[in-house]
Amino acid sequence: MLKIENLHARIEETEILRGINLEVSPGEVHAVMGPNGSGKSTLAQVLAGHEVFEVTTGSVTYEGEDLLGMDPEERSRNGVFMAFQYPVEIPGVNAAYFLRTGLNEIRKHHGENEIDAIDFLQLIREKLALVEMDESFLKRSVNEGFSGGEKKRHEVLQMAVLEPRLSILDETDSGLDIDALKIVANGVNHLQDESRSAIIITHYQRILDYIVPDFVHVLIDGRIVRSGNKDLALRLEEEGYDWLREEAAATVGT
């Protein structure tokens, strides 16, 4: 489904991703962990198409096509979704309009009709229940005045509505209490099936108790230095990242 090869990316003069290799097959859940500043969020944003990052070398193939050649909106319409670490506030645009506009763009792309108000309401009610959010929330401006937890649940709500084939969760778990974390995890698990994949970018092992990954990768200084199964996450939780940093330094010889 997704194949990242030797990906290098920078912001202005600073190189952040320094040769990422990662392959995700349909139905798989991958966790990407790493210390602050290791490039986790950059990886997510490069995959979503944020223009502030410049890809200097490498390739990303998504379902056989060049992902990096697509505009952000094309990526979305082709089934790629990133849950934002810092969801953006949009005053004056209500959440219902925002959700419906995105959904209709994706439907149009698939040659389907725009969803009418009644069907949309039915759909959205179902999805709201999944993330345990109240209907009144749809009338509020996107993310404006939302609590941290509401913002993250709103991201998962969007994911549930848009039903992407590849979901990238950029630290969706950070700042959540255990109840909100369970809700978010439930939203992700609900969508997951043998044709859909997810990349969970996280700082902590905690969310992986609820979304069980098939693979865990550790990102340090813009490279994946170690991959393993969920036990790797548990070891990181206990021992931190220093042992991997030392190993990485020894391998690269710096």
Place this chain on the structure above:
Amino acid sequence: MDDRELLEFYRAARAQLPAGTEPLSEEREFGHKHIADTGFPTRHHEAWRHTNPAPLTGTGFGPVSTPGKVSLEQISPHTLTVDNGPRLVFVDGRFAADLSRMPEMSGLLVGALSDATVAGHPVIRDQLRRRVALGGDGFCGLNAAFVVDGAAVIVDEAVAVDEVIEVLHLTTGSSDPSLTAPRTLITASAGSRLNVVESFTSLSVAPSLTSSLLDVVVGDGAQVEVTRIQAETDTAYHVGNVRVREAEGSRFTAHSLCLGGRIVRNDVVTTLEGEDIDSTLNGLSLTLAEEHVDNYTTIEHAAANCTSHELYKGILADASRTVFRGKIHVHREAQKTDAYQSNQSLLLSDSAEVTSKPQLEIYADDVKCSHGSTTGQLDANAIFYLRSRGVPFEAARRVLTRAFAWELIDRIPESVRHHAEKLVSAKLDRVLAGTATS
């Protein structure tokens, strides 16, 4: 033309005006004298530092001798869709009875100043005799000097008028550079309620100068809402003066939509003369090409316990410019004043320019007075957020720009909102199209 030549030009031009009703011919004499005494402002006047008045006086705009012919079909895009409220239509400054509607309504007088009965009404006479224009600059005098017609609206005590009262001014540009000087007089007696929309539109691209004066008197406890729509072409100049006097316990709200004009200047003064007044000025401008909009506002807090709110927003494309001056003058006796002013501009182009000038003059010691001014571009993160949810770049820009404008549209009375939305959407399309690649 220098001032003396201009005055001569105006004297000759005035001789061609129809005699009209007596209170108006008297007003014209005062107007002419006022221009002769004060002259016209230049760029060197502080009030006109950011808007060059020279084009307004330089090109010999004169009154229209024969108003153009306009059909009902031609005016329909510029009118509200409601089909039974009172409507006064003026073509090239003259009342067009065939395009107007004046249903009999008890407690409400709606009519044209060219009608001797209307102009002779004691309330109108009194309002004219206050010589409001003489308190302003030469352009205020220009309205007085050339006023031949206008709208009069009087609502009696405790009468609530549900219908929107519509005043529409059209210029047809069927002659040389035209000068029209429409006057609108509104009196809302104590405890009454009134909703007025005043629109200015040009039907051709011939050069025109509109010197308008809206004079509103809001009685004790009355509620008045006025939506003013300027949607002219880019060969039109408009100097609008708005004067509002509010009495105790009243509520006044103005919504100003500047949707077209080469130079549009609005000089708005609201005077809060009694206690417990709530006064609001909302303004939205959408400008492109070389359009220039200057909102020059003054709120006189002359009594205690009043609240005023001002929100002016501008969306600027191309090399257009907006100027906002917001003066809040809190008099010594106006204790417990609560005044807030905000000016927000969205720049869609690198060549657009905004001048924002708050001016708070506070002479009372127990007041709450604040202001804010922001100028910026569309939020790149918000655009990316929308795109990442499948919304194309152009649509994302539109969604965000629209949201910026609609904060003000949503405040417009429901009966007028649909019409306002239609006009603003059309201008928004043009503003966004001109800057598609920025």
